[in-house]
Amino acid sequence: MPYFGVHESIAGGFHQAVSRAAANGFDTVQIFSKNSNQWRGAPISDEAADAFASALEQTGLTSPLIHDSYLINLASPKSDLLEKSIAAFADELQRAERLGITSVVTHPGSYTTSSEQEGIGTIVRALDTILASSPKSVTVLLETTAGQGTNLGCRFEHLAEMISGCSYNDRLGVCFDTCHVFASGYDFSTQSAYEATMAEFDRVIGIDRLKAFHLNDSVRENASRIDRHAHIGYGKIGREPFGFIVTDPRFAETPMYLETPKGTTEIDSQQLDWDVVNLRTLRSLAENK
Numbered sequence: 001m002p003y004f005g006v007h008e009s010i011a012g013g014f015h016q017a018v019s020r021a022a023a024n025g026f027d028t029v030q031i032f033s034k035n036s037n038q039w040r041g042a043p044i045s046d047e048a049a050d051a052f053a054s055a056l057e058q059t060g061l062t063s064p065l066i067h068d069s070y071l072i073n074l075a076s077p078k079s080d081l082l083e084k085s086i087a088a089f090a091d092e093l094q095r096a097e098r099l100g101i102t103s104v105v106t107h108p109g110s111y112t113t114s115s116e117q118e119g120i121g122t123i124v125r126a127l128d129t130i131l132a133s134s135p136k137s138v139t140v141l142l143e144t145t146a147g148q149g150t151n152l153g154c155r156f157e158h159l160a161e162m163i164s165g166c167s168y169n170d171r172l173g174v175c176f177d178t179c180h181v182f183a184s185g186y187d188f189s190t191q192s193a194y195e196a197t198m199a200e201f202d203r204v205i206g207i208d209r210l211k212a213f214h215l216n217d218s219v220r221e222n223a224s225r226i227d228r229h230a231h232i233g234y235g236k237i238g239r240e241p242f243g244f245i246v247t248d249p250r251f252a253e254t255p256m257y258l259e260t261p262k263g264t265t266e267i268d269s270q271q272l273d274w275d276v277v278n279l280r281t282l283r284s285l286a287e288n289k
């Protein structure tokens with residue numbers, strides 16, 4: 001069975017995110033390394049790093065993942081914003097190493113007033129600069145995007161170009177977000193459509209690059225290019241297609257993280273945490289029920 005994880009807040013410390021994920025029955029966790037709407041975070045103290053490491057050890061959670069700050073735009077045509085983004089992303093990789101985390105996932109960027117091709121070129125140069133002097137233990141996962149506005153990464157070809165252009169591409173992988181891939185226009189609503197989309201991913205990028213999934217249903221329809229996450233089985237993707245992914249033997253050891261809305265719901269007159277409900281759905285699909 002794949003490793004199921006969940007995005008958790010780091011309120012109260014990094015170790016609290018681990019505890020919260022473990023308490024809800026998850027195998028792994030995704031976190032921000034600092035407030036996601038700030039450029040700079042306080043340095044990570046030895047105590048904080050130690051508490052995080054011992055929480056992982058105590059709970060047995062593996063493959064923790066960092067999601068980078070939403071402010072970062074490695075495709076920006078504005079030199080001041082690009083410089084800030086490069087510095088902030090390099091810092092994310094340092095923070096990952098400090099926490100013993102081996103992957104950082106990022107939305108590749110938005111080209112805003114430039115063009116798709118210029119944006120991809122800017123990302124490649126930014127990644128080269130960042131990876132030249134970053135901890136070699138940390139891999140960057142470029143996330144598939146919904147293609148909202150001028151977001152790059154909504155076509156597999158965008159990610160393939162970024163990877164092939166980068167001089168350090170042995171440290172690049174891909175995170176496949178189901179909501180984003182669906183909203184960007186790829187179909188995986190039936191087993192055969194799923195196989196075709198994965199075959200295309202393999203042909204364009206290479207399936208070995210697929211290192212993590214974000215499992216989210218989509219509020220909006222296929223090809224809407226609108227990024228709105230829904231609970232598993234409660235959106236336009238529906239329950240069944242998640243079964244194709246979680247039973248695919250190629251991904252039996254791939255971490256898969258929920259980024260679905262937080263909160264509780266009433267099922268059979270019981271108040272349940274949505275994360276617990278979504279995890280149950282995924283586990284039952286993985287067991288083919």
Ligand SMILES: [Zn+2]
Nearest residue numbers: 143177214259
């Ligand atoms: Zn995502």
